[in-house]
Amino acid sequence: MANVVLSGGPIPGPMATFTPLSTWTDPAVGDLVILDTTANYNVDECADGELPTGIVRGVSRDLTELAVELFTGGCIARLLADTVAKGDAISADRTAGAGYVDTDGVGIGVVVAINIVTGYADVLFV
Numbered sequence: 762m763a764n765v766v767l768s769g770g771p772i773p774g775p776m777a778t779f780t781p782l783s784t785w786t787d788p789a790v791g792d793l794v795i796l797d798t799t800a801n802y803n804v805d806e807c808a809d810g811e812l813p814t815g816i817v818r819g820v821s822r823d824l825t826e827l828a829v830e831l832f833t834g835g836c837i838a839r840l841l842a843d844t845v846a847k848g849d850a851i852s853a854d855r856t857a858g859a860g861y862v863d864t865d866g867v868g869i870g871v872v873v874a875i876n877i878v879t880g881y882a883d884v885l886f887v
Contacts, residue, residue: 774836807853
């Protein structure tokens with residue numbers, strides 16, 4: 762009998778266009794973001810410990826428009842991870858670098874896989 766190996770993978774969330782907070786001058790693909798209410802469709806880069814609402818997937822040449830994948834129920838995001846374990850909730854980990862996540866007891870999502878791609882965790886958002 763053949764062995765069956767089950768494995769998941771990223772399930773993208775919806776994409777939307779946002780503008781970066783005016784003080785955020787270096788948005789880049791892979792940056793984690795939080796919503797900012799100072800302007801319409803505005804986001805800011807996550808600080809250490811903040812709960813990300815999405816990840817930048819595209820940046821306009823003039824850095825004024827960002828294509829953001831939103832972390833919505835049912836999506837699985839593959840995110841750079843510092844120290845996480847399966848079952849953990851996550852938050853942004855700026856001490857490890859832009860785009861990283863770390864374990865957070867009051868965080869969001871659930872880590873469902875680690876190191877399918879070395880250095881990354883797959884996080885399910887419900």
